[in-house]
Structures are given as structure tokens and as C-alpha cells.
Amino acid sequence: MIFSLMFFDVAFGFYVAAAISYAAYSLFRKEWIGYNSTLLFFLGFLSNIATLTARTVEVHHAPFSNLYESMIFFSAIVALIYLILEFRYKTKMFGVFLSVFLSLSFFVTNLLPFRMKVYENLNPALQSYWLEIHVATMFVGYSAFAISFIAAVLYLAKSEWHNGLMLKYLPNASVLDNLSYKSIAWGMPFLTVGIATGAVWANYTWGSYWSWDPKETWSLITWLIYAAYLHARITRGWKDKKAAILAIAGFLSMAFLYWGVSFVLPGLHSYGRA
Amino acid sequence: MLLNIVKFIKNLFSSTKLGIFLLLVIVLVAIAGTLVEQGKPVQYYYDLYGSATAGWIVKLSIDKIFGSLWMIIPTSLLIVNLIYATLSKLPVMIKSVALPKKFHHNSKINDNVLIKDKDIAIEKSSTVLKSYHYKIYTLEDGSLFAHKGVISRFGAVVVHLSILIVLLGALLGAIYGYKNYIAIDSGDTEPVPEINASIKVDRFWMNYWPDGSIKQYNSKLSIIKNNKVVHTQTIDVNHPMDYAGMRFFQAGYGKSYDKIKEAVMVLYDRQKKNVVGEPVVAQWNKWRTIGPYDIKIVDFVPDFYFDAKKGYVTSKSLEYNNPAVRLQVKGPKATPPFIWEFLKYPGFTLKSFGGKDAVIVSSITPIYYTGLQYAKNPGANWIWFGSVIMVIGFIMSFFMYYRRIYITVDDEEKSLLIAGVSYKQKDLFAKEFKKICNTLKKVEEK
Numbered sequence: 128m129i130f131s132l133m134f135f136d137v138a139f140g141f142y143v144a145a146a147i148s149y150a151a152y153s154l155f156r157k158e159w160i161g162y163n164s165t166l167l168f169f170l171g172f173l174s175n176i177a178t179l180t181a182r183t184v185e186v187h188h189a190p191f192s193n194l195y196e197s198m199i200f201f202s203a204i205v206a207l208i209y210l211i212l213e214f215r216y217k218t219k220m221f222g223v224f225l226s227v228f229l230s231l232s233f234f235v236t237n238l239l240p241f242r243m244k245v246y247e248n249l250n251p252a253l254q255s256y257w258l259e260i261h262v263a264t265m266f267v268g269y270s271a272f273a274i275s276f277i278a279a280v281l282y283l284a285k286s287e288w289h290n291g292l293m294l295k296y297l298p299n300a301s302v303l304d305n306l307s308y309k310s311i312a313w314g315m316p317f318l319t320v321g322i323a324t325g326a327v328w329a330n331y332t333w334g335s336y337w338s339w340d341p342k343e344t345w346s347l348i349t350w351l352i353y354a355a356y357l358h359a360r361i362t363r364g365w366k367d368k369k370a371a372i373l374a375i376a377g378f379l380s381m382a383f384l385y386w387g388v389s390f391v392l393p394g395l396h397s398y399g400r401a
Numbered sequence: 402m403l404l405n406i407v408k409f410i411k412n413l414f415s416s417t418k419l420g421i422f423l424l425l426v427i428v429l430v431a432i433a434g435t436l437v438e439q440g441k442p443v444q445y446y447y448d449l450y451g452s453a454t455a456g457w458i459v460k461l462s463i464d465k466i467f468g469s470l471w472m473i474i475p476t477s478l479l480i481v482n483l484i485y486a487t488l489s490k491l492p493v494m495i496k497s498v499a500l501p502k503k504f505h506h507n508s509k510i511n512d513n514v515l516i517k518d519k520d521i522a523i524e525k526s527s528t529v530l531k532s533y534h535y536k537i538y539t540l541e542d543g544s545l546f547a548h549k550g551v552i553s554r555f556g557a558v559v560v561h562l563s564i565l566i567v568l569l570g571a572l573l574g575a576i577y578g579y580k581n582y583i584a585i586d587s588g589d590t591e592p593v594p595e596i597n598a599s600i601k602v603d604r605f606w607m608n609y610w611p612d613g614s615i616k617q618y619n620s621k622l623s624i625i626k627n628n629k630v631v632h633t634q635t636i637d638v639n640h641p642m643d644y645a646g647m648r649f650f651q652a653g654y655g656k657s658y659d660k661i662k663e664a665v666m667v668l669y670d671r672q673k674k675n676v677v678g679e680p681v682v683a684q685w686n687k688w689r690t691i692g693p694y695d696i697k698i699v700d701f702v703p704d705f706y707f708d709a710k711k712g713y714v715t716s717k718s719l720e721y722n723n724p725a726v727r728l729q730v731k732g733p734k735a736t737p738p739f740i741w742e743f744l745k746y747p748g749f750t751l752k753s754f755g756g757k758d759a760v761i762v763s764s765i766t767p768i769y770y771t772g773l774q775y776a777k778n779p780g781a782n783w784i785w786f787g788s789v790i791m792v793i794g795f796i797m798s799f800f801m802y803y804r805r806i807y808i809t810v811d812d813e814e815k816s817l818l819i820a821g822v823s824y825k826q827k828d829l830f831a832k833e834f835k836k837i838c839n840t841l842k843k844v845e846e847k
Binding site for chain 2: 250254305331335345351
């Protein structure tokens with residue numbers, strides 16, 4: 128247990144350092160600060176992967192059987208997507224938002240009860256290779272939606288205040304809108320596969336593929352909101368701000384699906400907390 | 402007037418805005434369905450919300466919202482909207498990938514390439530476009546037309562179709578699906594009329610993790626037809642059994658509430674106040690000798706209760722709160738042939754057999770029952786099929802895109818005019834277009 132907990136702290140530290148460095152880069156626009164920021168973020172990502180690897184070795188199963196493990200997994204995918212985006216779009220301007228987002232997600236993960244951080248035995252229903260398929264696809268979807276959320280918020284900020292504050296350093300509004308759309312285009316098929324594999328698994332374990340359990344229902348709600356987003360984007364008058372608002376609503380629904388349902392609402396998934 | 406109404410309805414149902422509106426209505430209904438717990442007894446809502454609110458919840462079927470008109474009406478409207486909108490947009494889609502008559506002058510992306518010979522230039526461009534996996538046609542005006550990603554234009558149609566397939570599966574499940582539950586004591590056989598056979602639970606057992614928490618529940622089942630075992634299989638939580646179109650799941654377990662496996666008992670001397678001889682293990686419903694007596698366990702209740710009015714023993718609950726076994730006794734001077742012995746109160750009803758003797762039951766070994774859920778979902782395969790189609794549809798519309806390229810020779814026959822069009826992924830197409838033009842230039846320079 129000791130190594131994964133240690134790497135966790137290291138990753139947390141690097142993400143916080145990266146957030147500060149990216150903020151400094153946004154202010155001073157010095158090349159070497161930008162280089163440092165990416166390096167710190169990358170080290171954060173590597174420690175994040177190390178945390179997952181250590182955890183897998185320690186608990187002998189894929190590292191996303193509870194909320195604590197899945198949050199670390201989720202952060203790693205978000206970090207990976209960001210690194211790809213920074214490389215592709217050649218801009219470090221999302222860096223500050225992403226590293227703040229990841230620092231926050233590590234912070235809340237650290238607040239989780241200790242029993243989740245130590246080894247938890249898998250209960251009988253979770254001992255299935257469907258756990259890996261279902262949760263992994265779900266989390267790729269979650270991560271893509273997290274990116275689209277950040278892009279949509281920045282898009283709204285940019286189209287509202289144009290170049291005020293520090294917004295002038297951001298890519299222009301249409302790039303942000305496109306980024307938000309593309310993330311959702313990635314997230315949607317993964318969410319669909321995630322829901323479908325969950326249904327296959329439930330059908331195989333409980334004998335019913337859909338029982339309107341809160342987690343299932345909220346996954347459908349999230350899916351429906353993103354479906355509305357995709358249609359809004361091709362509809363006149365809904366294209367810009369309203370679509371961005373739907374992208375934000377979709378993420379909030381996803382966040383509730385991920386965290387809210389486990390703690391607030393009862394149901395089949397409450398044991399899994401995944 | 403009437404025509405206007407028809408037109409209005411047609412426009413309404415083919416509109417994307419109606420679709421978005423209905424999607425959001427279903428979202429709100431579903432949210433309500435998670436905030437109010439579903440399918441509880443009426444009393445639950447009265448206790449939680451008070452009589453006024455609870456009355457409305459029940460009257461408006463908020464407690465069964467997912468099967469109510471709240472869900473059925475917007476979903477049905479959405480299906481109509483989906484079919485109508487898809488069909489009305491299909492001709493436009495087909496037209497958008499149809500071959501044009503001539504070179505397209507007002508495309509947004511254009512380029513020129515200087516050429517030496519017009520016929521060779523066209524031929525060379527054709528080869529270049531082929532290397533980019535374009536499909537190439539010669540138009541009526543002699544210009545070249547190429548396009549790629551035709552099926553991506555139908556991604557949305559495929560997704561919509563897949564949604565209909567999934568909903569069809571759900572409908573089949575709702576109409577022809579079946580679900581039931583049976584609890585069978587380990588070792589017992591129970592008839593299951595739905596499969597026209599009986600199920601015998603040969604054994605139910607649990608596996609444990611090293612720390613003592615439960616790792617797995619297992620049941621070894623035999624299907625018995627005409628007194629013959631026709632199928633034997635061990636199931637656990639993630640491995641159900643399929644038989645005669647029905648799937649059997651390990652869904653629960655518990656201690657049997659009318660039977661035990663065995664009990665340990667010992668003879669007690671009331672006068673000397675000590676036990677006599679060694680404890681013996683008595684099997685359920687089998688005679689066993691203890692000292693000068695023969696005893697047999699004939700009955701069991703987990704939570705003993707004597708109904709004084711009716712004069713019989715029953716169980717207050719299914720929990721092992723006050724387990725008691727009933728013994729039949731034969732032997733010298735055994736006065737009462739039947740006595741109840743309490744596990745928790747060994748001194749409570751020390752009935753005397755021969756004046757000084759008594760039997761103390763010191764422990765019991767329960768029999769476990771296994772809870773089997775069995776179900777058939779004739780719609781399930783449609784749902785899996787629909788899901789696969791849906792993902793294919795998403796890939797078609799998100800990760801492929803349709804683009805067309807026109808190439809013609811200008812009037813002076815000195816250069817090629819190249820024009821490109823794409824409806825989606827314009828940034829990607831701009832890059833590809835530039836690459837193609839550069840290749841063309843290189844080829845022409847040679």
C-alpha cells in the first residue's frame with residue numbers, strides 16, 4: 128500500500144507545482160517557464176501512472192474498483208488527453224486550467240475515507256472481467272467530458288468577455304468550441320459502450336440489463352444531455368452558447384453520476400462506489 | 402386552414418428543436434425518478450413526504466415514473482420525431498453525395514497548379530487522388546470529380562436506426578420478458594414449472610477471502626426431469642446457468658427457516674447438576690441414541706413463538722433470534738414424547754425424562770438455502786445488436802467525414818483549378834487539401 132500512497136502524494140505535488148508554473152507562464156509568457164510547466168505536468172502524469180501501477184501490483188486487480196482508485200485512473204486519462212492536446216494544438220494555455228482541475232481532483236480524492244485507500248476485497252459481483260471493460264470505457268468517456276467541460280467554460284468566457292482578463296492568451300472561440308465538440312465526439316461512443324457493457328454485465332450477474340437504479344438512470348441522463356448537445360450544434364440559434372451550456376450541463380450530470388449517486392442516492396452501485 | 406395545420410405538424414415533427422426539447426423533457430422525468438425512490442409501498446411516501454405530497458406522488462404515478470405516461474409520452478413523441486426527421490433528411494443526404502454535373506466554382510478552398518499538358522495533367526491528378534483513397538469520376542464537362550467518406554454522411558441515420566433497434570429490444574423485453582425467484586434449501590429439490598423440470602440444489606457454499614470477507618457464493622445445481630438428472634452445473638454470482646431458454650442466477654442465500662442440518666446435544670443430570678457422557682451429533686429427522694434414550698429432531702423454528710390462544714408454536718420472524726428444535730424422545734420413563742429445546746436458553750425448559758435426566762442442545766448447524774433468480778430476456782440480443790450499430794454510427798459520423806474535390810483545366814489550359822468542399826472537420830480537410838495540392842505540384846514539376 129505504501130508505494131501507491133507515496134506516488135499519490137508525489138503526483139499531487141507535481142500537479143500543484145504545474146498549476147503554479149502554468150499560471151506564472153500565463154502571466155509572464157517566458158519560454159523557459161512554459162517548458163518547465165510542461166515538464167512538471169509530465170512528471171505529475173508519470174507519478175500518476177506510477178500510482179496506478181503500484182496499486183495494481185498491491186491489490187491484484189485493475190485499479191478502479193472503488194472511488195479512490197477510479198479517481199486516480201480518471202486523472203491519469205485526463206492528464207494524458209491534455210498532453211496530447213498541448214502537443215497537437217501547440218498551446219500551453221489550457222495548462223493552468225487542467226492542472227488546477229487535476230490538483231482539485233487529487234485534493235478531493237485525498238479526502239476520501241481511509242478504508243478506500245487501503246486494500247478492499249472485491250465483492251462477488253465485481254469479480255468479473257466486465258469490471259475492467261465497463262469501468263475503463265466509462266472513464267475514458269468521463270475524461271473526455273471533463274476536457275469538453277473546461278473547453279466549454281473557456282468558450283463561454285471568451286465569447287462573453289472577449290479578450291478581457293487573461294483570455295487573450297487563449298486560442299480563439301471557434302478553436303475552443305471545436306475542442307469541446309471533439310472531446311464529446313470521443314466521449315459519446317465510450318459512454319455508449321460503457322452503458323452497454325454495464326447492461327451486459329448486469330444481465331449476466333443479476334438477470335436484468337436495466338433496472339432504473341440511480342447510477343444507470345444518471346448515465347442515461349448524461350447520455351441524453353450530450354445527445355441534445357450534438358443536435359443543438361447542428362441547429363440554428365442553438366449552435367453557440369446554448370450548445371456550450373449543454374456541454375457544461377452534461378459534465379455536471381456526469382460529475383453527479385460519478386460522485387453524487389454513490390454518496391447521495393441508494394442503489395445497486397453503492398457498494399462499488401466506482 | 403387544414404393544410405396549414407398538417408404543414409405545421411409536419412414541420413414540427415421534422416424539427417431538431419423538438420428533438421432537443423423532448424430529450425430534455427426525458428432528462429427531467431428521469432431526474433425526478435432518481436430523487437423520489439421508485440416502487441416503494443404507499444406508506445413509505447406518507448412517512449417521508451407527509452400525506453398531501455404523498456397523495457400527489459401516488460396520484461401522478463411519480464412513484465412508478467419510468468413506466469408511467471411521464472416517460473411513455475415524451476419517448477413515443479421522440480420516436481416519431483426521430484423517424485420523421487431522419488426520413489425527411491435522408492433525400493438531402495443522398496443528394497449531397499450524388500455526382501455533380503460540372504466543376505464547382507464557388508468552393509471555399511481553392512488552389513492552382515501550373516501544368517504543361519492538359520490530358521496528362523488530368524491523368525496524373527487522378528493517380529494522386531487515388532493514392533489518397535478518393536473515388537474518382539469524370540464529369541460531363543470533362544473535369545475530374547473525387548470524393549471520400551460517403552458513408553459518414555449516413556452516420557446519423559445509422560445512430561437513429563440503432564436507437565430504434567434498442568427500443569425494440571426493450572419493448573420485446575417488456576412484453577415477453579419473464580423473471581421469477583425461488584429459494585431452495587441445500588439438498589432439496591423444487592419443481593420449476595417454467596422449465597418443465599425440477600431443480601435440486603446439491604450444495605450451496607461460500608468462499609472467503611483471507612480476512613474472512615465473502616469472496617463468492619456458489620450453488621451446485623442439478624436439473625431433474627422424469628426422475629433423471631439431465632444437467633448439472635455449478636453457478637456463482639458472475640456465472641449463471643442457461644437451461645431451456647431460461648437463465649438462472651445466484652441471487653441470494655440465507656439460513657433455512659424450517660430445517661437444520663444437525664445439532665449437538667448432551668445428556669444432563671438435574672440432580673447432580675452435571676453433564677453425563679459425551680455430546681452426540683444428531684442429524685435432522687434421524688434417530689440417535691443418547692444415554693438410555695433415542696431422540697430425533699423433528700422440527701425447527703428460528704424465532705420461537707408460542708401462540709397461547711391458538712395453542713401452537715410458530716416463528717416470529719425468519720431471523721435466528723431464538724432458535725429452537727423440537728425433539729421426539731423414546732426411552733425408559735420418557736414422559737413427554739415431544740419437547741422443544743432452546744439454543745439460547747439451555748436451562749429454560751429442562752424437561753425431565755426419567756425424573757432426573759434432561760437434554761441440552763448446545764449447538765446447531767444450519768442448512769443454507771440458495772436464492773435463484775431466473776429470467777428470460779428475449780429483447781436482450783436486440784439491445785446488444787443495437788448498441789454495436791450505435792457505436793458504428795458514432796464512428797461513422799465523428800471520425801469519418803465527407804469531402805469532395807473538383808479538378809478542371811482553366812480556359813487557357815495553363816493550370817489546373819482545384820476546389821474542395823467538406824461539411825465537417827474543416828480544419829482536417831484544409832490540411833489534407835493542402836497536402837494533395839502540394840503533391841500535385843510536385844508531380845507536375847517532374
